[in-house]
Amino acid sequence: MxxxxxxxxxxxxxxxxxxxxxxxxxxxxxxxxxxxxxxxxxxxxxxxxxxxxxxxxxxxxxxxxxxxxxxxxxxxxxxxxxxxxxxxxxxxxxxxxxxxxxxxxxxxxxxxxxxxxxxxxxxxxxxxxxxxxxxxxxxxxxxxxxxxxxxxxxxxxxxxxxxxxxxxxxxxxxAIVREPDGLALSSRNVFLSAEHRAQAVVLSQSLDQARIWIQEDTMTAGLLQSRVKERIESAPDAIIDYVELLRYPSLEPLEEEELTYKLDAPVLLAMAVKFGTTRLIDNSLYHPSGGV
Amino acid sequence: MxxxxxxxxxxxxxxxxxxxxxxxxxxxxxxxxxxxxxxxxxxxxxxxxxxxxxxxxxxxxxxxxxxxxxxxxxxxxxxxxxxxxxxxxxxxxxxxxxxxxxxxxxxxxxxxxxxxxxxxxxxxxxxxxxxxxxxxxxxxxxxxxxxxxxxxxxxxxxxxxxxxxxxxxxxxxxAIVREPDGLALSSRNVFLSAEHRAQAVVLSQSLDQARIWIQEDTMTAGLLQSRVKERIESAPDAIIDYVELLRYPSLEPLEEEELTYKLDAPVLLAMAVKFGTTRLIDNSLYHPSGGV
The missing domain is CATH 3.40.50.620 (HUPs)
Structure with missing residues (x-):
């Protein structure tokens, strides 16, 4: 080498x-x-x-x-x-x-x-x-x-x-590579305290949960984002920078009222969350037609 | 080909x-x-x-x-x-x-x-x-x-x-390629009327004249630009867009009062002049230490 x-x-x-x-x-x-x-x-x-x-x-x-x-x-x-x-x-x-x-x-x-x-x-x-x-x-x-x-x-x-x-x-x-508990690998993970490291699993968990929610008949883009935010905030030290559902790769936002099960193109659920001074990002791409 | x-x-x-x-x-x-x-x-x-x-x-x-x-x-x-x-x-x-x-x-x-x-x-x-x-x-x-x-x-x-x-x-x-009378070749020259074509020679003439002026003991950047503008405006239909003396290649302007014979780095005298609807540009690079 x-x-x-x-x-x-x-x-x-x-x-x-x-x-x-x-x-x-x-x-x-x-x-x-x-x-x-x-x-x-x-x-x-x-x-x-x-x-x-x-x-x-x-x-x-x-x-x-x-x-x-x-x-x-x-x-x-x-x-x-x-x-x-x-x-x-x-x-x-x-x-x-x-x-x-x-x-x-x-x-x-x-x-x-x-x-x-x-x-x-x-x-x-x-x-x-x-x-x-x-x-x-x-x-x-x-x-x-x-x-x-x-x-x-x-x-x-x-x-x-x-x-x-x-x-x-x-x-x-x-593809994103994750720890066994779901935390996305990042060079910045080293800065997390043991307590924050434990809480940080909430990011990937909320993305997995969103995979289920997104297929519900009455789920809208706005409601999905609220639900995911709520889920993340269940971790006591999580401070949300953003949680957004966007078309991918154009990154155009969806209408609040848009029904997620009707989506006909890939959407990205992306988040940035701070634990103490460490800012973590994670995301998941959801493909329509059963490919979520 | x-x-x-x-x-x-x-x-x-x-x-x-x-x-x-x-x-x-x-x-x-x-x-x-x-x-x-x-x-x-x-x-x-x-x-x-x-x-x-x-x-x-x-x-x-x-x-x-x-x-x-x-x-x-x-x-x-x-x-x-x-x-x-x-x-x-x-x-x-x-x-x-x-x-x-x-x-x-x-x-x-x-x-x-x-x-x-x-x-x-x-x-x-x-x-x-x-x-x-x-x-x-x-x-x-x-x-x-x-x-x-x-x-x-x-x-x-x-x-x-x-x-x-x-x-x-x-x-x-x-290097700039010129007509026998000095006009810089340009695809836009075709738009000049016969009268404007005759007048347009004032650009290269003013650049040649500037080569002499720039070596005068008392010539300043400000005065040189005024003299060149005056020369160009001796052509009845010339409308000056800009005439500027700048360091090259940084294109930083010179102080008005700066003596041109003392310049220690290349300067560019650049001009854009309209004749009717046709905008012409021309320039000359002057090197210090006798290389003007």
Missing amino acids: IVCRTIVELKEHLYALSEGGKRSIGYVPTMGYLHEGHASLMREAKAHNDVSVLSIFVNPTQFGPNEDLDRYPRDEERDLKLADECGMDVVFLPTVHEMYPTPSKTSVIVGGLTDRLCGASRPGHFDGVGLVVSKLFHLVKPDRAYFGMKDAQQVAVIEQIVHDLNFDTIIVPC | IVCRTIVELKEHLYALSEGGKRSIGYVPTMGYLHEGHASLMREAKAHNDVSVLSIFVNPTQFGPNEDLDRYPRDEERDLKLADECGMDVVFLPTVHEMYPTPSKTSVIVGGLTDRLCGASRPGHFDGVGLVVSKLFHLVKPDRAYFGMKDAQQVAVIEQIVHDLNFDTIIVPC
Whole structure:
């Protein structure tokens, strides 16, 4: 496994490994502190491409001024071990200066998809994601890039950028990986106290419950959201940032009165909930016609 | 010479001609109605690359609502003849629907460089340029892309995007090509009446004159701009949109009082002038230390 810290090294190694672009490149962009969710992406990249690349970069431009950039967890040694176990050929570990030698005057902004959910709670977040993903895609030139569906809005935003800007990369969304009790894996779970960790299971439980509620004859979009909120608030320390039911991938909101059993296109139930200072997100995609 | 009208065709031919990316691609993006200025770009692309590609696309997103999109001149037959004479291997001629099957939700926006000159006169113009150049670069994947310095601000903006987003393309700025009397070649010159065509020579004459004035001991940035404006207004029908002296490529304005003979970095004298309904632009780059 080759570890590159500069763009020049990365390009040289990728050019050699891909034989000048002839062999396919599978790419997993991450912010590190890798868990089994990332491992599932790496295994997919490994299985379906000639060359597999992981990047670890805690991208400052996607953090707001009052967010957790400084305390975002890091463990390079453990990350490299896991990447090696997953068969990565190249790991790209740039410094902030390598990625942003000067502040970027250029922005890559997606309208419409980014004014709700985490886009509303974290202004500028998806501008930072659009910028860094554009940069990384130009450096790695992946045939396929793998993203976890835990960040469903991120997947929708990146797919939109790829479509609108004609990037020659296929986005492969991968299923959320969960702990045995249902909690979605996240690098931020490490910050949860034992008490909050126990309560946090309410997120996935409410999503499972919603799978049942959504099929009820009289269930509306508005009622479903209220019920899910109520369920989450049964955990004493849960503070809801948002719970929203939206069409996917357009992320358009449903009418409050819309009957959920009549839905004819996929909908996303997405939530962000704080326990103490730790903000967790989770979601589930419900397909109509019995595929919920 | 291969003429492609769809993205699928373009990709297939480029893949074959470049031998999967092994042979270098030189690219000249244009809006057609080609003249000797474009021909000079095509000859450069041809001379320095294995495969040379021209695109002709009158990009609607870089025109404002009251601009000349509908009357922008077109002559596909003549363009293809010139492209063939210049030895282009591929000409890409997409429809608007091929480039924008759905309206783009994604924007590529450059801050700072775009709030002056044509960016101020044509709000949104450079957003459209950033968008279409990003799309075209992803489709053509050029090693080198050739742009005329007549659109100096466009060159500065595109170089900024390439730098900020890590595009793997070298931007090659090429000298302005002029008529024997000095008028910069432009697809829009065709709209000038005989009388306005005669008067329009005042742009290049004022730039030549400025080359002399700029070396005077007491010449300031403010005075130079006034003198150039006066010179342009000696043409009875000239209506000045802007005349500005700026650092290049940052496009930062100079202090009014700054002595021009003391300048230690390149400056751009740029102008946009209307004759009737036709807006012409021209500019000259002045290098310090005798290189003016």
